[in-house]
Amino acid sequence: MKRMKPALKAHPNMPKKIAALVTAALLVVSTPAVGGIAGGVAAAAESQQLNVTSQPYNINGVLSNVPSANVEGNTYIGIRVLNETLGLGxxxxxxxxxxxxxGRDRTFVASPDDGSYTLNGQVIYGNPAIIENDTAYLPLRFVLERMGYGISYDHGSKTVGIDTIQENALSIETSTINKVTQEQSLIIHYPVISGYENAESQTKVNDFLKKEAEAYAVTGQQALSQAQKDVSELEDANPDLAMPPLSFEGTYTITYNEDNRLSLYVDYYTYLGGAHGMTERVSYTFDLKTGEQLSLREAANNHENYLNIINASIREQIKERKLLLLNPFEGIASDRPFYLKHGAVVISFGQYEYTAYAEGMPEFLTSFLAFSE
Incomplete structure (x- = not known):
């Protein structure tokens, strides 16, 4: 039986989209270019009606006002501003x-029509870009964190901060394990670093990440093969049923590349039939001087009370964000998976661990400064 592939693929790693965003993306059609941005813009703009205002920014210590829009709590910024204020192409x-x-050894591509993104050739997921009045707007934090910038917000002055991060001198390329058929797909992306001053530790990190990706590929293929048998039996028993292709997908995100440390996570998304897929987040933090992974305690400056500090921080953020929990937060263990972001240690909740599926995988940041006392 011929399988029907959805026109727009949903992904649990993608933050929740407003219905209007999806509608706008689908309304944009291929027509001749107008004013430098392709035609069909009017349909998207009329559907969207973005409220673009002048937002105060502190960009590398320089104060300025930048046209921005707030979409469901996410700040969007026009691409022209990225060129004029940050020097990005x-x-x-x-x-x-x-x-x-x-810029910064990266190529980031956004396709507003279908809401897709790629970073250095790897598909990534986030709120879709929006076209309004012949200008493309991109989700600020989602784009700039991946381009090597730190993002902050001062509630008192209502000012968005953008700081250029001083990154390790290395390059990151994407390698891919790809096994795709009409009925199922297995695609795993993993990073390969080059140009780092310590070639021995660089090789150690690359070999480890490659072996990890290959191991997950084996596990993923086994799961797909078993699920394919189950789906085939189900379709044979129900001739009018057409299931979407099964999939196992690994997408990595570099979250920290500073001070001779490299931190990242890989989201392994599995769809084996049913209402939706599931995602497992696997994180790694390396000391690039040795090529070894860091423990959570080491990442927290070996502070003797690091667990209490992190747990208190998470509880406070749950309260501030008014998160509805499926069960009480009991605190994390010493071997809890983590990753780093600019200036902070990050703990994320797994799907259904404490929150509903629609919440995704909430992140909780604890500042490095909390471990300095």
């Missing part, structure tokens, strides 16, 4: 109807 391709942002 920005362009619009009317043929592919895509926005490209380049």
């Amino acid at each position: 920005t362009s619009w391709d009317p043929k592919t109807r895509s926005v490209t942002v380049t």
